[in-house]
Amino acid sequence: MRMNKPAAALAVAAMMTLAACGGGSSDTGSDEPGDDATFQEGGNAGAFKDESREAPAPVPDDAAEGGTLTVMTAVAPSTLDPTQAYYTDSTAILSDLVTRSLTQYAYNEETNDMQLIPDMATDLGRPNEDNTEWTFTLRDGLKYEDGTDVTAEDVAYAIKRSFAIAELPDGPTYQTTFFLDGDKYKGPFSDKGEYAGVTTDGNDITIKMRRPFSDMDYYASFPAFTAIPEAKDNPETYGQHPLATGPYKFADYKAGSSLTLVKNDQWDPNTDPGRIQMVDGWDFKFAQDTAKLENVIINDNGSAQTTLTYDNVSAASYRQIQAEKERLVTGTQPCTFMWYIDMTKVKDIKVRQAIGYAYPYEDAWKAGGDIVGVTRVPGTSILPPGTAGRKEYDALGIGGVNTDPEKSKELLKEAGAEGYEIKFLFSSDDEQAVAAKDAIVKGLEAGGFKATPIASTVETIRTDRTDYNSPINVRSSGWCSDWPSGGSWFPAQWSGDLVGLEGMPNPANFKEKKFDDEQNRILDELSPEDATKAWGDFDQSMEEEVYPAVVTGYGGVAMIHGSKVGGMANDNVRGMPTFSRMYITQ
Amino acid sequence: MGISPTELSQQDVPAEPEVVKQEIAGRSPVQIALGRLRSDKIAVACVVIVVFFILIAVFAPLLTRLFGVELRAGSPSEDLDQFNFPLIGPPDHGFTWEAPLGLAPNTGHDNLADWLYGARTSLTIATVSTLLATLIGVSIGLLAGFSRGWMDKVINFIIDVFLSLPFLLVALALAPIIVSRFGNSPDALKFWQFTALLLVLTLFGWMTLARLVRGEVLSLREREFVQAARVIGVPTRRILFKELLPNLIAPIIVSISLGLPAFVAAEAGLAYLGIGVVGIPSWGQTIDNAVPFFNTYPLYLYAPLVGVFLLVVALNLLGDAVRDAFDPKTRR
Numbered sequence: 001m002r003m004n005k006p007a008a009a010l011a012v013a014a015m016m017t018l019a020a021c022g023g024g025s026s027d028t029g030s031d032e033p034g035d036d037a038t039f040q041e042g043g044n045a046g047a048f049k050d051e052s053r054e055a056p057a058p059v060p061d062d063a064a065e066g067g068t069l070t071v072m073t074a075v076a077p078s079t080l081d082p083t084q085a086y087y088t089d090s091t092a093i094l095s096d097l098v099t100r101s102l103t104q105y106a107y108n109e110e111t112n113d114m115q116l117i118p119d120m121a122t123d124l125g126r127p128n129e130d131n132t133e134w135t136f137t138l139r140d141g142l143k144y145e146d147g148t149d150v151t152a153e154d155v156a157y158a159i160k161r162s163f164a165i166a167e168l169p170d171g172p173t174y175q176t177t178f179f180l181d182g183d184k185y186k187g188p189f190s191d192k193g194e195y196a197g198v199t200t201d202g203n204d205i206t207i208k209m210r211r212p213f214s215d216m217d218y219y220a221s222f223p224a225f226t227a228i229p230e231a232k233d234n235p236e237t238y239g240q241h242p243l244a245t246g247p248y249k250f251a252d253y254k255a256g257s258s259l260t261l262v263k264n265d266q267w268d269p270n271t272d273p274g275r276i277q278m279v280d281g282w283d284f285k286f287a288q289d290t291a292k293l294e295n296v297i298i299n300d301n302g303s304a305q306t307t308l309t310y311d312n313v314s315a316a317s318y319r320q321i322q323a324e325k326e327r328l329v330t331g332t333q334p335c336t337f338m339w340y341i342d343m344t345k346v347k348d349i350k351v352r353q354a355i356g357y358a359y360p361y362e363d364a365w366k367a368g369g370d371i372v373g374v375t376r377v378p379g380t381s382i383l384p385p386g387t388a389g390r391k392e393y394d395a396l397g398i399g400g401v402n403t404d405p406e407k408s409k410e411l412l413k414e415a416g417a418e419g420y421e422i423k424f425l426f427s428s429d430d431e432q433a434v435a436a437k438d439a440i441v442k443g444l445e446a447g448g449f450k451a452t453p454i455a456s457t458v459e460t461i462r463t464d465r466t467d468y469n470s471p472i473n474v475r476s477s478g479w480c481s482d483w484p485s486g487g488s489w490f491p492a493q494w495s496g497d498l499v500g501l502e503g504m505p506n507p508a509n510f511k512e513k514k515f516d517d518e519q520n521r522i523l524d525e526l527s528p529e530d531a532t533k534a535w536g537d538f539d540q541s542m543e544e545e546v547y548p549a550v551v552t553g554y555g556g557v558a559m560i561h562g563s564k565v566g567g568m569a570n571d572n573v574r575g576m577p578t579f580s581r582m583y584i585t586q
Numbered sequence: 587m588g589i590s591p592t593e594l595s596q597q598d599v600p601a602e603p604e605v606v607k608q609e610i611a612g613r614s615p616v617q618i619a620l621g622r623l624r625s626d627k628i629a630v631a632c633v634v635i636v637v638f639f640i641l642i643a644v645f646a647p648l649l650t651r652l653f654g655v656e657l658r659a660g661s662p663s664e665d666l667d668q669f670n671f672p673l674i675g676p677p678d679h680g681f682t683w684e685a686p687l688g689l690a691p692n693t694g695h696d697n698l699a700d701w702l703y704g705a706r707t708s709l710t711i712a713t714v715s716t717l718l719a720t721l722i723g724v725s726i727g728l729l730a731g732f733s734r735g736w737m738d739k740v741i742n743f744i745i746d747v748f749l750s751l752p753f754l755l756v757a758l759a760l761a762p763i764i765v766s767r768f769g770n771s772p773d774a775l776k777f778w779q780f781t782a783l784l785l786v787l788t789l790f791g792w793m794t795l796a797r798l799v800r801g802e803v804l805s806l807r808e809r810e811f812v813q814a815a816r817v818i819g820v821p822t823r824r825i826l827f828k829e830l831l832p833n834l835i836a837p838i839i840v841s842i843s844l845g846l847p848a849f850v851a852a853e854a855g856l857a858y859l860g861i862g863v864v865g866i867p868s869w870g871q872t873i874d875n876a877v878p879f880f881n882t883y884p885l886y887l888y889a890p891l892v893g894v895f896l897l898v899v900a901l902n903l904l905g906d907a908v909r910d911a912f913d914p915k916t917r918r
Contacts, residue, residue, distance in 0.1 A: 291878045315670040315692055316878040322669070366662030366670050367693045373668070428765050428775070429860040431875050435693045438865070439662060455769035455864070457762045471770055 049217070051124050053106060053117040056269035059276050063566060063583035068281045070307040071577075072293040076256045076286035081239030082223035083162050084171040088333075088480070088574040089310065094223040096275070096571075096579035097261060097282065100245040102136045102155065102205075102220035106274040107569050107578045112331075113386065114573045116218060117273055120150065120227065120245070124217040131212040131528065136220065138203040143266040144229070145244040152200040154227035159198045159207065162224040163187040167235045172222055172482065178213040189235060214528035218483030247277035259284040278583035290314060297560050300327075306584050308561035308568060310576050312375045321560050328560055329568055330374055333575030334481035335555035336384045337376070339424075340507035343548055345473040350415035353396060355422065355474065356550045358408035358447020360439050361401045365553065368436035372401075377554040382539045384554045386572055387484045391536035395543040400551055408447030421450040423472045425464055428455040466504035475507045480555070484573065486535020490519055494542065508548040515542055616835065619911040629907035635900035643706040650699045653686060657703055657867065660694025677883045687889050690872075691879060701889050703867040708897065712849035715784055719791035720842055724834070726792070727799025728826050732807055742800075745793050753790045754859075760786060761861040779863045783856065787849055795841045802834055836912035843908040847901035854894050869894050 077090040082099045085091045095101060104119035118124055121136040128134075142150035161168065162175055164187025176182040180197035188195075199206045207216065219225070227245060228238070241250045247269075248261035261282040269277065294317040296304045313321060313328070321328045339359065341352050362372055370376035378401035383390040398404055412418050422444055426437035437453045444451040454472055456464045465475050482488040496511035515538070522534045542548065557575050561568050566585040569578045613621075623629045642649065650657060667673055672689035675682045687697035730741035764782050768775045806812060807830070815825050856862050857870025869890035876887035 291880075294878075295881075314878050316882050319669040319671060319882060360663075362663035363661060366666055369670070369692050371668070371670060428769070428864045429761065431860070431871060432692070434864055438658065439693075453772060455765045455772070455775050457765050459762060460766065 048108070048111070048113075049116040049124055050106075050108070051118065053115075053273040055271055055273040057106070057272065057274055057276050057581065059278065060567060060581075060583065062585050063276075063278045064586040065278055066280050067306055067584040068283055069279050069565065069582060069584065070283045070285065070303065072285045072288045072296070072307060072309050074288055074290045074293070074311050079170070079239050080242065080253065080255075080259070081168060081235075082158070082226045082228065082242050083164070083168045084239065085223040086170060086172050088576055091223055092310075092571060092574050092576035092579060093259070093284070094226075094242070095221065096246075096576075097248045098244045098246050098250065099223050099226040099242050100142075100272070101223060101225040103217055103225075104221050104274045104580075105571065105573050107571065107581055109569075112569075114571055114578075116221065119221070119272070119274065120155070121220070125220060127214070127216065131214045131216070132209040133206060134209070134213075134216045134220075135204055135206045138205070139271045140203070141268050141271050142227070142245060143268070144227075145249040145264045145266050147266055148229070150227045150245060152203055152205045154229050155205050155225070156198045156200050157188065157230045157233075158224065158226055158228040159205075160185075160188045160195050161228060161233070161235075163191075163195070164189050164235065166190065171224055172219075174213075174219055174482070175224075178209050178211055178216075180208040180210045182210060188230070212524070214531065215483055215485055215487050218485070218488075221483075247272070247275050248282060251281070257286055259286070275580040276583065282579075291316075294560065297327075297562055300563050305562040305564040308559065308565050308577060310559055312556075313558045313560050315369055315371055317560070318371055318374070318558060324563075327563060328558060329570055329577065330556065330558045331570030332377065332385050332572050333555040333557050334384045334386045334484060334573065335478055335575065336379065336382055336480075337476075337478040337552045337555065338382070339550040339552055340475040340477060341548055341550065342473045342475070342509050343511070343546075344509045348415045348417060349547055350411045351417050351420055352547045354408040354411040354415070354417075354420075354447065355444075355449070356396045356547065357398065357404045357411065358444050358449055359550050359552065360403050360443025360446075361552060362403070363439040363443060364436045367432070367439040369432045371556075371558065373556070374558045375556045377556045379554045380543075380551055381536075382543060382549065382551060383486055383489060383536065384481070387481060387486065387489070389486055389532035389534070389536040391540050393540045393544070395540075395547060400553065403443060403447075405443070405447040408449075412448045418448055419450045420448075421452055422474060423452045423454055424474045424476060425454050425456045425461055425470070425472055427458045427461050429457050433458075465507075468500070468504065474550075476552075477507055478555070480575075481573070485532055486538065487523070487531065490535060490538060491523065494548075495519055510546070510548045512546060515546070615912070619836070619908070622911040623907060626907050626911070628903055629911075632900040632904035632907065635896060636904060639705055639709060639897050639900075642702055643709040646702040646706045649702050653698055654683070655685065655696040655699045657699040658695050659699075660689060660696065662692065662694045665689055665694035666691065671883070676885045688883070688885055690875065690886060691883060692875075697872075697886060697889055700867040700872055701869070701893060704869040704872060704890060705893060705897075707863070707866055707868045708850050708853055708894070711783060711787065711853045712846050715787035715791060715849045716842055716845045718784070718788040719845065720795060720838060722788065723792035723795030723841070724799055724831075724838060727796040728803055728830060728834075730796065731800040731803025732822070732826060732830070738800075741796075745796055748789065748793050751790070753786075756790070757786050757856055757861050758859070776863065776865060780866070783853070783862060786856075787852060791845060791849065795838070795845075798837050798841065799834055802837060803830055806830055806833055840905070840909040840912055843901070843905035847898040847905065850894065850901065851898050854890075 075089065077087060077093065079085065080090055080094060082094055085094050095104060100120045102119060102121040103116055103124055105114040106117045108115045116124060120138055120142055122139055123137070126135045138150065138152050138155065144150060162171060163185045165173065167187065167189045181195065182197070185191055185195050185197065197208050229243065232243060240253055244250065244264045247264055247267045249264040251262040252260040263277060263280055267277065290311065293309055294314060297307055297309060298317060298320050339355065341355060346352055361378065365372050365376045378399060380394045380400040381390060381392060412420060427433040441451040441453060464470050465477060479489065479493055493506055494510050494515070495506065496516040498506035499509050499511045518538060522531050522538065526534055555575065557570060559577060564585050565582065567578065567582040571578045665673055670692050671678060672691065672694065674689065675685040676688040685696050685698065687701060689695065690697055690700070726741055730738050760782055764778050765775070768778045812825060812829055815829050853868070854870035854873065857868040858874045862868055862870065872890040873887065876890070880887050
């Protein structure tokens with residue numbers, strides 16, 4: 001999943017802000033940040049599935065009926081079209097409140113993480129033996145906000161619509177890789193012919209694959225797998241008011257500034273095992289000033305008591321809210337920040353490892369405004385906590401945080417590359433990015449490197465970073481799980497086939513035959529269970545044998561809310577509040 | 587027929603009156619103005635404050651050493667606690683001489699060192715921009731006022747063009763251009779960002795003075811002493827600089843003294859907006875960083891604010907006093 005929310009507001013040290021999921025108010029009683037259980041266990045974000053979750057979803061005892069929850073945020077979703085939704089904020093708002101998909105994630109209070117449960121479908125889908133054909137069956141009694149019935153054809157149409165990348169860009173694109181004819185079919189707008197990949201029969205929807213796709217049940221939770229009636233679709237305006245199938249519907253949407261949701265009276269709780277409908281409405285306020293919104297929520301007066309934000313709390317405010325821990329939601333998000341080392345430029349593994357030893361982890365995080373252990377969690381594996389099959393290893397033996405300049409100098413000396421020049425990008429118009437840059441320069445120089453920061457701007461840094469001709473040899477970025485399995489990680493960023501493609505999907509220019517062969521073997525030959533484990537091993541061997549990336553920590557979440565907001569926990573699949581189960585307390 | 591002087595009898599010429607030895611003679615307008623300034627208590631106080639800041643700016647490196655602090659020496663992992671707040675000094679640990687103004691949260695840099703060097707940045711940029719703007723303004727104003735016809739029209743048009751350009755927009759647009767042009771080399775970037783800041787401030791600061799000077803010249807050039815100089819064939823350059831310029835000293839000094847505080851404020855404002863010199867301490871940048879901490883760590887915000895406030899108020903009041911002193915029409 002895209003690591004960033006759109007719009008610039010909070011660019012953090014050349015990376016982006018992500019919405020992470022907090023693992024419920026931490027009640028461990030210690031003052032140390034990062035003592036949240038989910039951090040240490042490695043978590044299991046969404047790795048568990050629960051096919052038997054029954055509708056309706058239970059309503060908590062302390063929930064009051066009515067009221068409006070206000071959500072304030074410094075960013076704004078770029079689109080609310082279900083097919084295009086790929087950022088954590090837009091998928092959470094749509095999936096949790098407005099548009100139902102075939103499957104959904106639901107919070108599990110006992111394990112403090114998310115589970116995949118059925119949504120519009122009666123189960124999590126039925127694959128055939130080799131995962132090349134998946135069948136979902138729609139529940140009875142599903143209705144749109146206008147009272148018309150949801151049909152299997154509507155879901156089939158929504159799936160076909162997701163192929164229309166030219167008309168509806170920026171959405172998830174796994175369907176083009178895995179679905180039958182995914183590389184040829186161009187969607188219902190430009191391609192008037194039939195699409196053979198999706199067929200319907202009564203309430204059944206069958207999706208055919210061109211290669212085994214064992215993670216289809218996870219993928220079916222994206223808003224793209226909702227129901228869209230073809231007759232009411234206009235690709236240019238549908239995102240202004242997507243037809244609601246969930247408990248709330250659009251009342252008023254001003255792109256970039258506000259969204260008001262009201263109760264959808266056509267939604268039947270007996271068809272939905274994951275959502276409740278306790279509040280009367282939701283009031284989203286986008287593009288707000290961070291200092292202002294944090295103050296409103298922390299002061300907790302009047303309507304602020306029912307206000308929340310999904311932005312990470314700033315260092316300035318984190319300390320204040322510490323006194324009222326029950327109003328702070330912390331946790332993990334399945335995101336890994338990395339310094340991708342350009343394999344075509346830095347060819348000596350000793351130099352690459354030296355970068356890992358010299359990188360001033362804690363200094364750079366703090367200077368960039370991150371709270372170590374809360375909004376940035378040290379780590380060494382590329383797969384973040386909460387990914388199925390994740391293996392804990394430490395390629396450099398420094399725990400992903402203990403910078404060792406001496407070791408770095410030693411390695412550089414062995415490689416005969418003393419004073420090796422590292423060039424990296426930073427946003428010169430973002431004071432925190434500049435401060436992080438200063439810390440990194442200091443650290444690299446202490447480790448025997450020559451550091452040359454290349455200036456860019458918040459506006460242009462993404463295009464500069466994905467430009468093959470940029471004069472840089474490391475790229476600071478990251479990746480978030482689309483679903484909690486290695487299958488949404490390595491083929492998406494570490495496949496040699498991606499080298500040279502537009503947009504630089506393989507930021508390290510990593511192309512090693514051995515590892516490409518291994519990826520193909522895992523994708524094509526292994527059973528889903530074996531593959532899950534194999535990705536963990538792949539992760540370890542890649543970092544230990546090649547070290548193409550310095551893991552600069554996992555994303556953490558620290559969101560604050562007013563004292564009357566109930567049910568707000570950490571959706572650790574997205575790093576967002578668990579909107580679907582939230583209410584106002586009595 | 588008139589009487590030629592030679593025809594006057596000796597007695598008709600009044601005898602030289604006995605000159606009473608008094609020291610009123612020979613005071614230039616500048617001397618008069620300075621005298622007035624000296625008796626203005628507010629002006630004297632402002633001069634003291636401004637001189638204080640100038641001393642800080644000039645001796646910033648010495649002062650940081652004197653206080654035992656160092657610029658940009660923070661180590662976030664060692665100097666800050668788990669909340670990214672400093673482990674010594676305010677806001678949690680009381681006053682310490684190790685960091686008299688505390689350390690900055692997130693980075694751990696020393697606030698006093700940043701403040702001292704910030705004064706230097708502010709005053710350097712303000713002074714250089716003011717001088718450049720004055721130079722341009724005066725020369726163009728002289729030229730426009732003295733030349734008749736098309737030259738005057740062209741210059742007036744140029745002045746109008748610059749007056750119509752939105753200052754903030756140009757500054758905002760220029761910043762990313764410089765970054766993308768010189769981003770590849772940190773040193774070149776620093777130099778050009780500094781130069782560009784000076785240029786932007788200068789280019790938008792000369793027009794008012796140019797108009798003022800032009801107006802003055804228009805009225806002065808019709809006066810007898812200028813006419814006389816022209817008649818006896820004094821070269822234009824000489825008329826401009828020897829006859830006209832000395833008469834313009836008052837408005838120029840007033841313009842400088844009112845321009846300085848404007849430039850100090852503009853520099854801080856631009857730095858706050860992220861347009862400025864990366865890596866050079868500046869009050870505006872510190873204010874930008876400190877705003878979110880206004881209720882958890884007020885000192886962090888107040889130090890640069892007080893700096894900008896004091897300097898701008900002192901310069902402004904001084905400017906007013908200078909104007910009053912040079913203007914013969916004001917009588918306090």
